[in-house]
Amino acid sequence: MEACECIKTRRSIRGFRPDPVPRAVLEDVISTAQWSPSYKNSQPWKVMVLSGKKKEQLSELLVREYENGTAPCPDIPEPLSWPADEAGRIAALYKMRSDATGINFEDPAILRKAKIANFNFYRAPHAVYLYQEASLTPWSLFDLGLFAQSLMLAAHAKGLGTVPQAFATDYARITKEFLNIPLTKRLVLGISIGYPDPDSPANAFRTGRAGLDEAVTWVE
Numbered sequence: 001m002e003a004c005e006c007i008k009t010r011r012s013i014r015g016f017r018p019d020p021v022p023r024a025v026l027e028d029v030i031s032t033a034q035w036s037p038s039y040k041n042s043q044p045w046k047v048m049v050l051s052g053k054k055k056e057q058l059s060e061l062l063v064r065e066y067e068n069g070t071a072p073c074p075d076i077p078e079p080l081s082w083p084a085d086e087a088g089r090i091a092a093l094y095k096m097r098s099d100a101t102g103i104n105f106e107d108p109a110i111l112r113k114a115k116i117a118n119f120n121f122y123r124a125p126h127a128v129y130l131y132q133e134a135s136l137t138p139w140s141l142f143d144l145g146l147f148a149q150s151l152m153l154a155a156h157a158k159g160l161g162t163v164p165q166a167f168a169t170d171y172a173r174i175t176k177e178f179l180n181i182p183l184t185k186r187l188v189l190g191i192s193i194g195y196p197d198p199d200s201p202a203n204a205f206r207t208g209r210a211g212l213d214e215a216v217t218w219v220e
């Protein structure tokens with residue numbers, strides 16, 4: 001797939017077929033992402049791929065924490081508030097999603113369902129966790145973000161679907177303990193991965209993007 005087409009047609013997939021992805025395909029996707037650039041080629045990312053029983057057990061654990069009312073404590077906190085431009089785009093996203101699906105995303109019952117769907121990795125056959133040494137600075141977080149995008153693009157080029165999930169890091173400490181990831185690591189992102197289910201209503205929605213005028217200043 002041509003690079004620009006790959007970037008423009010990737011989108012978050014939240015409905016998956018149950019078929020597992022062959023190990024060789026996952027290895028190919030991850031080794032492609034390994035070619036991402038990083039500060040001084042430090043490659044500050046670690047990848048854990050969960051499948052089968054272990055993934056199911058983690059989902060059960062996360063749902064239990066949520067149902068028990070445990071306050072989320074991700075290693076990278078969610079912003080307490082968003083600046084006006086970003087807040088406007090988030091509001092537009094929720095409105096578009098509501099209009100497209102008829103679901104009110106501000107309804108607490110829907111929010112609960114959405115959280116649980118996240119913790120179940122949207123029923124994808126695999127979940128990937130990206131993590132790194134917690135002592136690293138934001139430059140390394142930046143590098144890990146590049147790696148994440150490369151991974152999602154490589155997956156898309158191979159006909160796989162992905163969704164990046166901050167929510168999958170809500171209970172960072174117990175997730176790391178369960179996965180035997182040292183507590184000295186920073187749990188950055190979960191990514192569900194598998195073959196997209198084209199009939200899933202969760203995949204019917206396509207987000208938009210701001211015009212260039214909102215992002216770019218041309219200087220001569």
Ligand SMILES: Cc1cc2nc3c(=O)[nH]c(=O)nc-3n(C[C@H](O)[C@H](O)[C@H](O)COP(=O)(O)O)c2cc1C
Pocket residue numbers: 010011012013014093118163164165166167168189206207
């Ligand atoms: C860092 C990051 C965290 C995200 N966390 C979640 C999440 O927890 N759950 C979810 O369903 N989507 C999550 N998303 C997906 C975004 O909602 C999605 O990328 C955005 O709406 C743009 O849509 P698109 O990916 O289909 O282009 C996350 C995306 C990023 C980059």
